[in-house]
Amino acid sequence: MLVRMTGKPPSPVTPPDRFGAPTSPQTGGRSAPATPTEPPTPKGAGSEADPEESSPEGHVFRLIGEYLRPHRRPLVLTVVFQIVQTMATLYVPTLNADLINNGVAQGDTDYVLRHGGFMLAVTLVQITAAGLAVYFGAKAAMAVGRDLRADLFAQVQRFSAAEMDRFGAPSLITRTTNDVTQIVTMLVMALTMLLTAPIAAVGGLALALSLDVPMAGVLLAAMPVVAVVIYGIVRAMIPASRIMQRCIDGINQVMREHITGIRVIRAFVRDDHEQRRFSDANAELTDASLRVGRVQAFFGATAMVFGNITAIAIVWIGAGRIADGTLQIGDLIAFLTYAGQILGAVMMSMGVFMMLPRAKVAAGRIREVLDTEPGIANPAEPVTELVGLGELDVKGVTFRYAGAEEAVLRDVDLVARPGQTTAVIGSTGSGKTTLLHLIPRLFDVDAGAIRVDGVDLRDMDRALIARTIGLVPQRAYLFSGTVGSNLRYGDPDASDEDLWHALEVAQAADFVHAMADGLDTVIGQGGTTVSGGQRQRLAIARTLVARPKVYLFDDSFSALDTATDAALRAALATEIADAAQVIVAQRVSTIRDADRIVVLDAGRVVGTGTHEELLATNPVYHEIVTSQLTLQEAL
Ligand SMILES: Nc1ncnc2c1ncn2[C@@H]1O[C@H](COP(=O)(O)OP(=O)(O)OP(=O)(O)O)[C@@H](O)[C@H]1O
Numbered sequence: 001m002l003v004r005m006t007g008k009p010p011s012p013v014t015p016p017d018r019f020g021a022p023t024s025p026q027t028g029g030r031s032a033p034a035t036p037t038e039p040p041t042p043k044g045a046g047s048e049a050d051p052e053e054s055s056p057e058g059h060v061f062r063l064i065g066e067y068l069r070p071h072r073r074p075l076v077l078t079v080v081f082q083i084v085q086t087m088a089t090l091y092v093p094t095l096n097a098d099l100i101n102n103g104v105a106q107g108d109t110d111y112v113l114r115h116g117g118f119m120l121a122v123t124l125v126q127i128t129a130a131g132l133a134v135y136f137g138a139k140a141a142m143a144v145g146r147d148l149r150a151d152l153f154a155q156v157q158r159f160s161a162a163e164m165d166r167f168g169a170p171s172l173i174t175r176t177t178n179d180v181t182q183i184v185t186m187l188v189m190a191l192t193m194l195l196t197a198p199i200a201a202v203g204g205l206a207l208a209l210s211l212d213v214p215m216a217g218v219l220l221a222a223m224p225v226v227a228v229v230i231y232g233i234v235r236a237m238i239p240a241s242r243i244m245q246r247c248i249d250g251i252n253q254v255m256r257e258h259i260t261g262i263r264v265i266r267a268f269v270r271d272d273h274e275q276r277r278f279s280d281a282n283a284e285l286t287d288a289s290l291r292v293g294r295v296q297a298f299f300g301a302t303a304m305v306f307g308n309i310t311a312i313a314i315v316w317i318g319a320g321r322i323a324d325g326t327l328q329i330g331d332l333i334a335f336l337t338y339a340g341q342i343l344g345a346v347m348m349s350m351g352v353f354m355m356l357p358r359a360k361v362a363a364g365r366i367r368e369v370l371d372t373e374p375g376i377a378n379p380a381e382p383v384t385e386l387v388g389l390g391e392l393d394v395k396g397v398t399f400r401y402a403g404a405e406e407a408v409l410r411d412v413d414l415v416a417r418p419g420q421t422t423a424v425i426g427s428t429g430s431g432k433t434t435l436l437h438l439i440p441r442l443f444d445v446d447a448g449a450i451r452v453d454g455v456d457l458r459d460m461d462r463a464l465i466a467r468t469i470g471l472v473p474q475r476a477y478l479f480s481g482t483v484g485s486n487l488r489y490g491d492p493d494a495s496d497e498d499l500w501h502a503l504e505v506a507q508a509a510d511f512v513h514a515m516a517d518g519l520d521t522v523i524g525q526g527g528t529t530v531s532g533g534q535r536q537r538l539a540i541a542r543t544l545v546a547r548p549k550v551y552l553f554d555d556s557f558s559a560l561d562t563a564t565d566a567a568l569r570a571a572l573a574t575e576i577a578d579a580a581q582v583i584v585a586q587r588v589s590t591i592r593d594a595d596r597i598v599v600l601d602a603g604r605v606v607g608t609g610t611h612e613e614l615l616a617t618n619p620v621y622h623e624i625v626t627s628q629l630t631l632q633e634a635l
Contacts, residue, residue: 060356060363064187067144074140078191081133086199088126090207093337095119097211100330137191145184152176152369160376161442162402167369170256175369179362186359189352197345204338204345211331215317219339222310226346229306233299234350238357240292247285254281307343314339376444382461388453389418390468390549390580392439396448399438407446408434409603415596416550416580421573423591424584425624426600432584433474435600436554439582440469452550470548472556474584476539478530483512484519486538490546498545505571506541507564508534533559540568550580557583557590565590588628597621 068075099119103112156164156172164172201223208216254277258265265274314335321327394414400407409431416422424432438445441457450457452468460468470490478486487499494502499519503509511534515521523529530538536559543551551572557565569590572581585591592611599607599614599621607618614621 060183060186060359063363063367064144064183067147068140070147071140071143074136074143077136078133078140079195081129081136082195083199085126085129085133086196086203088122088129089200089341090203091122092119092126093334094207095122096337097328097330097334100333101328105329134192138188141184141187141191144187145180148180148183148366149176152180152366155370155372158374160374161437162375163372166402172369175365179365182359182362183366186352186355189355193348193352197349200345201342204342208335208338211334212321212327215314215321215335218310218313218317219342222306222339223342223346226303226306226343229302233295233302234354236295237292237354240288240295241357244285244288244292247281247288251281251285254278303347307340310339310343311336376441378462379459382464383455383459384461384464386453386455386464386468389578391418391453392416392550392580392582393451394435394439394448395451397438397445397450398447399434399443399445407603411448412603412605414598414605416582418549418580419578420595421581421583423594423597424582424600425588425591425597425621427624430600431603432600433554436471436552436582436584439550439552440471441465468548469550469552470543470546471552472539472543472554474554474556476535478523478535478538480524482520482522483515483538486523487542487545490542490544494545499541502541502544505544505575506537507568507571508537508541536560537568544575548579551576551582553581553583555584555586558586562589588625
């Protein structure tokens, strides 16, 4: 039979995970209100709304149009070769009819050879044009994919911690990989079929009409019937694909949690529970896939039946007309070929429309990232150099996390002078880490200001902030690579001697020496191949290599034993004697010698002074100290 099932519906691929996190305020610059108002919902998104429902088709076409614009050349070539290929495809049945009528039927071998040669040449043109059309179409589509990924990556790099929190790392990864793939896949199909299909349908019909009007009527009658049936099936496919997409989301989530939390699962012997969760999600996906499969099977069978009914009608009418001498056998064969081409074209274009729901969701999610203005932008005329030694002044700072009801920090003051150590202590959840994250401008304050050498952070160039302030985070992160490449994150030009010196100060030289390849020892992603304490010390060394003016240690000594902690602080005291140090710690012994201790309680500063002053006057500090040391030890 002539009808080929080329309009195959898209195969299930991993869909994007869903974005349902609360939206955040776009606080940026000095104009940020003291009490943040409710954030505007980003375009194409909605914390409540289902992104699949809320992203119109326009998203896909606008996005594709925008990204195809720079690739006009391959696009134009695709169109040209598509037209050539389709014309040649339409021409071949006419030539074939001619060959049969005037060559085969007449027994004219010479005609068959001459005409056959020409037909072969047209087929060659058809094949070459088809190949080139696919090549340039894929080239344009891949270029769109590459540009989308590059723009998404660049945009995510501009994001502040607030936007990162809002989208979440897994979602940003899925958007950059899977969602882009959805767009590219649809684009490849669209470039290959959307143009060919209407030309083949209209051209085939025109040629059929020119051959025999009554028989072309069969095709004309069949086309709308097939289109209506396929439309109905596509309508059924859309909700089925949507359900399947949600099921794959579910399975992704279970899988992600399983991989991330494998140690906890093992520790609590929850393997069976996790296995059940996975089995449930898996069964749900299987059911949904079967539902989609049933719709596809029905689609295939129905299309085939209609195609064959059309072919039978053509043969039936054609046979009668051949018998009464009004139609030639070659024309009947040409008719059957046109019927196949026309119905195939209708089905192929339906295949593209079946991909639309998924591409639509993907485009909405991509647009959402691209349209999100980073809350923290570089100032228009940034300060690029500081003249002072690096005096940090936190003044009247209030901060609330996006979506949170209460401010985490209220009216916080803190001064860290060069050559001095300022410690921050407080119960867990009192806001210490948050305060430290505000200093390198990972978030912007809602009220108050943070200045270094009298310059507001919001007036400073981001590169200057990074050069001036060195944060050793609570959970040190190391990149996949070597010890050396991780340390050079602080300064790409640092020599091996510089690295070893930093390691000595950070009390890390001994264990790095003991590693098989020293500085060239490979570190697993996230630093999983070193211990927590080693990771902390490597992170400290990395910051030392950068030589900032202000050091922020966020509980960076917590994984060290007391002796190493003391040795490290002693080494730091001489190594970075001129720098300002802010140390957050839980252990009183770590901070008792600090020049100034700031006591935080529920986001407020409840005391500032030396260990002795606070012990004598501050009940919160007194309580923290006596919970760890005897009064004798404390004094
Ligand atoms: N990204 C975030 N989004 C929303 N709330 C947050 C976020 N990070 C922290 N919080 C909340 O802010 C409060 C202060 O957290 P923070 O980590 O600053 O406390 P901390 O004093 O450093 O605690 P710890 O000593 O346990 O590290 C906590 O109530 C916490 O739940």
